[in-house]
Amino acid sequence: MSLIRRLGGDDGVAALVEQLSVRVKADPVMGPYFRDVDEEALNRRRAMFLSALLGGSQSYTGKTLPEAHGPFRLGDREFDAFLRVMRETLEAAELSILDRQSVLRRLSRLRTDIVSRGVSVAPGTAVFGGPHTQD
Numbered sequence: 746m747s748l749i750r751r752l753g754g755d756d757g758v759a760a761l762v763e764q765l766s767v768r769v770k771a772d773p774v775m776g777p778y779f780r781d782v783d784e785e786a787l788n789r790r791r792a793m794f795l796s797a798l799l800g801g802s803q804s805y806t807g808k809t810l811p812e813a814h815g816p817f818r819l820g821d822r823e824f825d826a827f828l829r830v831m832r833e834t835l836e837a838a839e840l841s842i843l844d845r846q847s848v849l850r851r852l853s854r855l856r857t858d859i860v861s862r863g864v865s866v867a868p869g870t871a872v873f874g875g876p877h878t879q880d
């Protein structure tokens with residue numbers, strides 16, 4: 746049986762998105778970004794996106810991820826919060842550990858589409874070349 750079937754097909758994905766959105770809104774890092782967002786419309790697009798990503802029957806017709814997220818100037822902190830909340834949502838859904846990992850792996854590859862504020866670096870790190878830079 747395929748991953749999408751084990752997730753319960755498109756209906757299962759939609760249910761997962763509902764649960765995800767409750768956790769996202771309650772999350773201190775992400776919640777504030779969703780204050781003025783039409784949640785029903787957003788959840789339809791999230792479900793469409795996830796169905797397409799995970800081999801379901803839908804194709805995604807929304808904005809590209811960089812178009813949708815660029816204006817918020819999100820950083821790694823926000824993206825990591827998203828992955829954490831998604832992991833908690835998947836755990837509550839009683840999927841096998843392997844299925845949870847497949848979903849998270851596919852989502853984690855999207856980091857560069859979402860993050861536009863740049864990576865955070867440890868204080869003191871030479872970001873634009875230090876003494877060891879060749880060029």
Ligand code: HEM
Pocket residue numbers: 774775778779782783787790791794806807808809813814817819823824827852853855856859
């Ligand atoms: C892999 C991670 C993520 C995926 C797959 C994802 C997916 C999506 C999708 C499909 C949309 C709808 C785009 C459209 O309107 O056509 C959306 C919108 C949005 N996302 Fe994400 N997202 C991710 C991470 C994040 C994070 C980390 C944040 C902020 C903490 C965030 C904040 C938003 C907001 C605020 C909108 C709504 C924009 C609006 O309707 O005005 N997303 N996201």
